[in-house]
Amino acid sequence: MKRFIGFIKKEFYHIFRDRRSLFILFGMPIAQILLFGFAITNEINNVDIAILDHSKDNTTEEIINKIAASKYFSIKQMITREADIASVFQKGQVKAVLNFEKDFSKNLIKDHKATIQVITDATDPNTANTITNYINAILQQYQKELNKDIIIAYQILPQTRMVYNPELKSVYMFVPGVMTIILMLVSAMMTSISITREKELGTMEILLVSPLRPFQVIIGKVVPYIFLSIINAVVIVMLSIFIFNMPVQGSLILLGLESVLFIITSLALGILISTISATQQTAMMISLMGLMLPVILLSGFIFPISSMPMPLQIISNIIPAKWFIIILKAIMLKGVGMQFIWKETLILLGMTVFFIALSVKKYKIRLE
Amino acid sequence: MGISISNISKSYKNVKALQDISFEVKPNELFGLIGPDGAGKTTLFRILTTLLFPDHGTATVAGFDVVGDYKEIRKNVGYMPGRFSLYQDLTVEENLNFFATIFGTTIDENYDLIKDIYVQIEPFKDRRAGKLSGGMKQKLALSCALIHKPKVLFLDEPTTGVDPVSRKEFWEMLKRLQQKGITILVSTPYMDEAALCDRVALIQDGRILQIDTPKAIVKHYPKPIYNVRSDNMYQLITNLKDYEFNHSVYPFGEFVHYTDSRTDFNPTELQHYLESKNLKNIEIHETDATIEDTFMELAK
Numbered sequence: 266m267k268r269f270i271g272f273i274k275k276e277f278y279h280i281f282r283d284r285r286s287l288f289i290l291f292g293m294p295i296a297q298i299l300l301f302g303f304a305i306t307n308e309i310n311n312v313d314i315a316i317l318d319h320s321k322d323n324t325t326e327e328i329i330n331k332i333a334a335s336k337y338f339s340i341k342q343m344i345t346r347e348a349d350i351a352s353v354f355q356k357g358q359v360k361a362v363l364n365f366e367k368d369f370s371k372n373l374i375k376d377h378k379a380t381i382q383v384i385t386d387a388t389d390p391n392t393a394n395t396i397t398n399y400i401n402a403i404l405q406q407y408q409k410e411l412n413k414d415i416i417i418a419y420q421i422l423p424q425t426r427m428v429y430n431p432e433l434k435s436v437y438m439f440v441p442g443v444m445t446i447i448l449m450l451v452s453a454m455m456t457s458i459s460i461t462r463e464k465e466l467g468t469m470e471i472l473l474v475s476p477l478r479p480f481q482v483i484i485g486k487v488v489p490y491i492f493l494s495i496i497n498a499v500v501i502v503m504l505s506i507f508i509f510n511m512p513v514q515g516s517l518i519l520l521g522l523e524s525v526l527f528i529i530t531s532l533a534l535g536i537l538i539s540t541i542s543a544t545q546q547t548a549m550m551i552s553l554m555g556l557m558l559p560v561i562l563l564s565g566f567i568f569p570i571s572s573m574p575m576p577l578q579i580i581s582n583i584i585p586a587k588w589f590i591i592i593l594k595a596i597m598l599k600g601v602g603m604q605f606i607w608k609e610t611l612i613l614l615g616m617t618v619f620f621i622a623l624s625v626k627k628y629k630i631r632l633e
Numbered sequence: 634m635g636i637s638i639s640n641i642s643k644s645y646k647n648v649k650a651l652q653d654i655s656f657e658v659k660p661n662e663l664f665g666l667i668g669p670d671g672a673g674k675t676t677l678f679r680i681l682t683t684l685l686f687p688d689h690g691t692a693t694v695a696g697f698d699v700v701g702d703y704k705e706i707r708k709n710v711g712y713m714p715g716r717f718s719l720y721q722d723l724t725v726e727e728n729l730n731f732f733a734t735i736f737g738t739t740i741d742e743n744y745d746l747i748k749d750i751y752v753q754i755e756p757f758k759d760r761r762a763g764k765l766s767g768g769m770k771q772k773l774a775l776s777c778a779l780i781h782k783p784k785v786l787f788l789d790e791p792t793t794g795v796d797p798v799s800r801k802e803f804w805e806m807l808k809r810l811q812q813k814g815i816t817i818l819v820s821t822p823y824m825d826e827a828a829l830c831d832r833v834a835l836i837q838d839g840r841i842l843q844i845d846t847p848k849a850i851v852k853h854y855p856k857p858i859y860n861v862r863s864d865n866m867y868q869l870i871t872n873l874k875d876y877e878f879n880h881s882v883y884p885f886g887e888f889v890h891y892t893d894s895r896t897d898f899n900p901t902e903l904q905h906y907l908e909s910k911n912l913k914n915i916e917i918h919e920t921d922a923t924i925e926d927t928f929m930e931l932a933k
Contacts, residue, residue, distance in 0.1 A: 271734030275723065282722045467718035471777075474682045474712040476704070477735050630703075632684045 268477060272485035279459065280489060286455060294447045294497050295504065301439040302509050309395050313341035315359040317350065322370035324379075331407055332363070337399050354386055361385040361396050429598040440505040441593035442566030445586045447501065448524065449531045449560055452494050454552035456535030460486055461548040464539075470632065479628045487532045494528040495521075514600025523596065523606075526613055527589040533620035534585070540627040560586040588612050634660040634784055635816050636681060640690035643676050643839075650676040652839045653690070658818055663811045665830030666820040667924065673839040674820040675715055678789045681818070682712045695784045695816075708736075711783035713774050715790040721763030725754055725773055728762050729780060736781030746813060747776045750806050768799030775806065779815075786810065788819040792826065804829045824925035835928050842931040847924060854922035854930065856880065859900065860888040863912040872910045876903070883929055890926055891917075 280286055314332075318325050333340050341359050344350065350362050364382035366372065373379040383400050385393040430437045460483075463469040472482055502520070505511035513520065534556065542548040561567060563577060564586035570578055581587050588609040595601045595609075603610070636658035643651040651673045658664040666674050679685040681694055683703035691698065697705040719728045729751070733740050744751075754772050757765065762773060771791055778786060788807075792800040804826060811817055819830070827833045828847045835842040835850070843850060863869045866889070873882040873891055880894040893903075900917045907915050 268735050268737060271731055275720065275727070275731050278723055278727065279720070466721070467714055467716045468720060470684060470714050471712060471718050471732075472735075473684060474707050474710065475732075475735050476708045476737065631686065632679060 269481055269485060272477070272481065273488050276459070276485060276489045280493070286458075289455065290451055290493055290497070291500075294451070294501055297447060298440070298443050298501055298504050299508075301443045302436050302505070309337055309392060309399065311339050312337060312361065312392075312396055313359045314338050314361040314363060314396075315342050315344050315350075315353050316340055317344050317347070317362060317364045319367040320365055320369040320371075322368075324370040324373060325365045328365075328381075328404070328407055329363075331403055332400070335399075335403060350384060354384075357386075359386070360392065361400070363400070434509075436505070436509040437511060437598060438566075440501070440509065440511050441590050441597065442561075442564070444498065444501045444505075444524075444593060445527070445564065445566065445589050446557065446560050448494055448498060448528055448589075449534075449556055449586055450552070451497055452490055452528050452531035453535035453538065453556055454549060456486055456490050456532050457538035457542065457548040457552055458545050460536065460539035461542055461545045465544050473630065473632070479630055480625065483536055483624070483628065487536070490532060490535075491525070491528055494531075495525065498524045498528070511597065513597050515596035515602065519603060520593075520596050523589070523592050523610065523613075526610065526617065527585065527592075530585045530589075530613055530617040530620065533617050533624060536624040537620050537627070540624050540629070559584050563587065564590050566590055585613055585616050634695045635662065636664075636692070636694050636785065636818060638677075638681070638690070638692045641677070641680060641687045641692055642689040643673075643680060643685065643687050649839050651680075651687075654836075654839070654841055655690075656834055656841060656844050658816060660816055661811065661814055663807060663817045663819070663829075663831045665827050665833040666818065666836055667822075667824060667827045667833050667928065668820075668836035669822055671838075672836045674836060675789055676839075677836075678712075678714075678787055678818075678820065682710060682787055683707060708781075709784045711778035711781070711786045713778040713786075713788045713791055715793065717770050717774060719762045719770070719774055719777060722761060724759050724761055725765070726758040728773060729776055732777040733780045738781050740780065743780055743782050746782055746810075747779050749809060750779075751776050767795050768802075771795055771799065771803060772806075775803075779810070783815065785816045785818070788817065790820055790822065792821060792823065800826070824923065824928060827924040833924070835924075835931060837928075837932050842928070850924055850927050851922050854927050856892045857898070857919055858922050858926060859891045859893075859903075859917055860885075860920045861891045861903075861907075862888050862914075862916040863907065864914045865912060868910070869907070869912055872907060872912065876906060881929065881933075883926070885923075885925070888920075890920075 280290070316329060318329070329340070332338050338361075342353070344353060344362070347364075350364070353359050353362065362384045364384065366380050366382075369379045369381075381404070383397055385396050387393040427433060463472065498521075502513065506513060535552070538548055538551050538555070542551055563570075563573075563581040563584050565581065566586070570581050570587070573581065592606045592609050592613075595606050599605075638657070639655045641651055641654045642649070654673075654677065666677065668674055676685065680687050681692060681699060683699050683706050686700060691700075693699065694706050695709050697703075697709070699706060720731070723731065729740055733743075750772050754765070754769050754776070757769065762770065765773065775788070775791065778788075792803055795803065800823075807817055807819065808829070821827070827850075830847060832844065832846050833850065834844045845853070861869065861873065866884070870882060870884060870889055873879055873889060878894050878898070880892040881890070883890045891903075900919075904915055904917055
């Protein structure tokens, strides 16, 4: 036991004396969570649009006022010719142009029908889609106001309700994802690097020719990172609660326990990476390419798994991060307890046991 | 409690690193493994320290088999690899403390064993190991390898890259350690260090050329050997190599070591030959063979 504590003490010296690893450990999580929380968002706010009003009557003015009054759009300029539409898009000044037809009001009264052309810049398809939806919503609202005295014979009124995230805040989606990425990266990359560093510097040779058992070396490497990752997880949850008002509906204790489980999964992966790479650089590349990319692309963090092609959906099942994100969302947003996430927890647990068994088996007690 | 090696062979892909090596290191002996880079010294060390499996043959260290009893060996030997292998970001004291702890002992417990060595680096005990000079690094590495009072000490090229003064000190320390009852196997590419061992094995291309005491090795050199010197050393070597009766010509410090292929060699004859080649200040006199001469002769 004394040997073991001595080993862990040494690991802490390594971590606290290396500015780079300290930065990755504590700087990166905070930077990432702030970046994802503030900068990267699917919501639209104050989108610049242009208006081409061929009729300039009361109705168009009312519509324009309604749009200008919403927080989503700000009217950047009024244009007068069709030819200008292309040029404002090319200059990138606006994301959308509303084109009111000639005699808009007159047509509406006479033919009960008038058209607005909504042209959006679809270089960013998601934003274009959202803009179109929002404008449609405003127009429908206006239409309802116009028809309020008239009774339409058949009416279907959809009543939508968005549960768990009624304001559709994207930060609710990013926090679980970012937490997953950070825990995975810190745990897996840092352990694999710290084990391969011993190989690279030749100190592994001395550790092997000592009474330390392989599992003591491995656990000794892992314990400091469990502590540091738990601190990281706490920091992330605090940041998301206090800065982004992210709710934690479920039990904090359950959240903590699940996080520890995922940290151990990642550490086991890190050990596995270190057994197959000889240098710190390889370990880092494998961690970054082999873990980061799948976590971002296939875990359901950014792209919904249900809309992926079948083969990718199947592959996504072997990515631990997918299960952890499901668990996190369930606890933080839905507030459910163990009875709803035991399956995911069991899968993570199984993966962890598998990775640990594999790395103990692959860990070399000799140099070859 | 010594080392016994019998018929050890080891290959890496196409390279035969060790070919049928057998020898014994007696208990409490200071044994030198002398040979150039790539001779197989490090491979042999790694087999004996249980880091590599031999392809063939068996070996025991302090009575334990290197394959079967590897756990026992790992408790009872001290190993100092060729490359400086301590934690550069830990201080001198932290390194020593760490190695003491993982071997289940403390610095105080075995302080008398490392005292001679450690006092020299103790003034720098708060300095990071990476910031030490080459000689001090070696002293620290030796202290770390000794801290658990090993029965057998393996030192793989401990003096490579160390200045001559520190090298001399280092060997004096080894002598003192030997007096404390530790069996020491040390490898070196420096032939002059061989004379400081009890016995040496000359090794090249994975084969043992000769095993004996340094004195006996030198004594068995088959020919009289001559120190030759002149004003132009480069030309001297060329001329000697062109000389029809030369047996061997090796530059050796300020002289050239020359042996002749004839049994009735007369130095005056050589003097005349060199003079005819316009060399000045020629000196030729007989000298004692060194381990290096023996090595070159055997490796021929």
